[in-house]
Amino acid sequence: MSLSVKHLLGIKELQKQDIDSIFQTADNFKQVLQRPIKKVPALRDTTVANIFFENSTRTRISFELAEKRLSADVVNFSASGSSVSKGETLIDTVNNILAMKVDMVVMRHSASGAPWFLANHIDASIINAGDGVNEHPTQALLDAFSMREKLGDLKGKRIAIIGDIMHSRVALSNIYCLNKLGAEVMVAGPPTLIPKHIEELGVKVTYDVKKALQWCEVANVLRIQLERQHKPLFSTLREYALYYGVNKQMLDSLEKEIVVMHPGPINRGVELSSDAADSSQSIILDQVENGVAIRMAVIYLLSGKRDIVE
Numbered sequence: 052m053s054l055s056v057k058h059l060l061g062i063k064e065l066q067k068q069d070i071d072s073i074f075q076t077a078d079n080f081k082q083v084l085q086r087p088i089k090k091v092p093a094l095r096d097t098t099v100a101n102i103f104f105e106n107s108t109r110t111r112i113s114f115e116l117a118e119k120r121l122s123a124d125v126v127n128f129s130a131s132g133s134s135v136s137k138g139e140t141l142i143d144t145v146n147n148i149l150a151m152k153v154d155m156v157v158m159r160h161s162a163s164g165a166p167w168f169l170a171n172h173i174d175a176s177i178i179n180a181g182d183g184v185n186e187h188p189t190q191a192l193l194d195a196f197s198m199r200e201k202l203g204d205l206k207g208k209r210i211a212i213i214g215d216i217m218h219s220r221v222a223l224s225n226i227y228c229l230n231k232l233g234a235e236v237m238v239a240g241p242p243t244l245i246p247k248h249i250e251e252l253g254v255k256v257t258y259d260v261k262k263a264l265q266w267c268e269v270a271n272v273l274r275i276q277l278e279r280q281h282k283p284l285f286s287t288l289r290e291y292a293l294y295y296g297v298n299k300q301m302l303d304s305l306e307k308e309i310v311v312m313h314p315g316p317i318n319r320g321v322e323l324s325s326d327a328a329d330s331s332q333s334i335i336l337d338q339v340e341n342g343v344a345i346r347m348a349v350i351y352l353l354s355g356k357r358d359i360v361e
């Protein structure tokens with residue numbers, strides 16, 4: 052198995068066959084992660100640099116664990132405390148890291164398109180760990196993988212993505228991924244947080260969160276990204292929670308039991324109440340667990356190594 056791409060920049064560039072290969076490989080790695088020794092020698096002699104120009108908890112730790120479970124050598128770089136503050140450019144920073152014989156780069160950057168820019172200037176494979184408001188491909192893959200675990204084949208399944216669609220790279224990558232897998236997608240939230248013409252991506256739109264919950268089998272609730280909102284797009288967080296937040300009472304009022312997801316970090320009590328986030332319908336921590344297997348699969352397949360997976 053191999054991928055049709057050299058880098059994982061976005062889901063947009065992937066074929067359905069690539070996603071199937073990643074899921075099949077992640078299934079194998081998930082079994083490895085249940086064993087007492089959760090490690091395979093597949094990436095021995097490979098060095099991966101995790102280069103984070105933006106904050107992260109889940110993604111950074113998940114990539115580092117995935118690399119270590121594959122026996123790769125790992126270096127971590129955070130922009131804060133580095134020579135970026137002295138005016139060094141992105142290409143100089145990365146070329147200096149690559150000069151130390153690094154084979155693969157995992158990068159998060161606040162600028163949309165930064166991984167594509169870098170891919171035109173360096174030879175090493177790049178994995179996008181989130182670029183601005185554009186894409187977060189491994190999050191979408193782990194989300195779809197987690198949905199597939201609960202629902203089976205996603206073809207024809209109804210997935211609602213609820214919240215700050217406008218500023219969310221998770222939303223865009225999820226839409227691309229779910230479309231490729233044949234799922235139906237609805238986005239829901241306030242009109243000010245849903246991009247105009249998003250229907251052109253093949254999704255349904257509603258500004259009524261209850262309607263989205265009644266329609267869907269899975270609700271993927273997204274964080275309100277206040278750090279990317281440079282003008283007020285709703286009155287108060289309290290008002291947002293009242294009109295667009297998802298809570299347990301709403302889930303209980305549905306005629307069916309839907310699956311609740313959130314990529315994290317959660318603004319508890321804003322887009323998602325604690326009783327919904329911590330309910331038996333929530334698979335939020337399963338998403339985090341699956342993230343390691345999915346990232347192991349992506350790194351392994353991009354590395355071109357053909358050693359053991361079992």
Ligand code: CP
Pocket residue numbers: 106107108109110111181190314315316
């Ligand atoms: N889901 C996600 O990207 O979380 P972090 O920002 O903590 O990595």
